[in-house]
Amino acid sequence: MDKFTGRFSPYRLISVFLLVGILALVLPNAVLAAPSSTADNAPHAHYTWYVVQPGDSLSKIAWRYGTTVSALMLANGLANANHIYVGQRLKIATGYSSCPRYHTVVYGETLSGIAAWYGISTYSLAQANSITNYNHVYSGQSLCIPGWGEPAPAPAPSAGFWYVVTYGDTLSGIAWRYGTSAYAIMAANNLTSINRILVGQKLWIPSGYAPPPGPAPKPTPVPPPPAPAAITGGPWTALYFNNKDLSGTPADTRVDGKIHFDWGMGSPSGAVNSDGFSVLWTSINTFEAATYQFTSTADDGVRLYVDGTLVIDDWNVHPATDKSGEIALSAGSHTVQVRYFEDTGMASIFVRWAKK
Secondary structure (H helix, E strand, O other): OHHHHHHOOHHHHHHHHHHHHHHHHHHHHHHHOOOOOHHHHOOOEEEEEEEOOOOOOHHHHHHHOOOOHHHHHHHHOOOOOOOOOOOOEEEEEEEEOOOOOEEEOOOOOOHHHHHHHOOOOHHHHHHHOOOOOOOOOOOOOEEEOOOOOOOOOOOOOOOEEEEEOOOOOOHHHHHHHOOOOHHHHHHHOOOOOOOOOOOOOEEEEEHHHOOOOOOOOOOOOOOOOOOOOOEOOOOEEEEEEOOOOOOOOOOEEEEEOOOEEEEEOOOOOOOOOOOOEEEEEEEEEEEOOEEEEEEEEEEOEEEEEEOOEEEEEEOOOOOOEEEEEEEEEOOEEEEEEEEEEEOOOOEEEEEEEEEO
């Protein structure tokens, strides 16, 4: 008994019990403090916002954005699909932030074109973004790009020079002129469409693709005179109608300085629909005696008359398309009239002319 008491004194037993108690409190907290990556790596919804316009319905908005009425109601806590109001902000889910790459749609792009650019199928791109209508993507929309392919990286900014697009330029023409490829210029400038460059746009031309030096330079020939500047005319008396056939009483009347508008998915004014509207522009302009080429770029239909003579006839539904027509005019004043209609989706028009 004395030997046991000496080896396990009351003070020593109390110390052992205290140590066990402290370890019992510390060890569970150490386990709870271990990091968990499940919540941090969970995907988060990716949204865009839309403001309800006159004439909108929940089903029309769902169709336009490639989603469903049920998804819109769930995202916005709506109980009745028939009750939305003008000016209401609706949250529209467009994907998940865990997506490996996002692409923001720009004017003129299509779902199939974006898919081809990233080396994936249109079906895969539509599935990744819950799109049911392949013909409806809109400017500013954020698309999840599944990770099957990536565009080629752009060349280093130090290896090349800047070029300013002029009237009549094409991407393939610029590439041929500087001994490179249209694809290389697209990659260097993050372009997604070979058919979309603008007058005055600055393009980076990668010099790594330049051809080898040729023979000694010959005397520089005298450059041809520059192309005549495009004329937009005006001011234009504008009548806006909430139908596609310019009938009835105008919903809005105003004076436009020129016919150069890109309304996107929106409308010309608060009094005019975003889809299914038409416009009649009229302007009296002074011309020199010459033959003139009139050009329109419109989405959708357009007709152009000079003194009642039809010069451009493109009265059908299509994406932004260039159309031209020529007419010989005498010196003096002539009346130019432009008729335009918008069906659905994107809306834009640009009218100009130049002396031949």
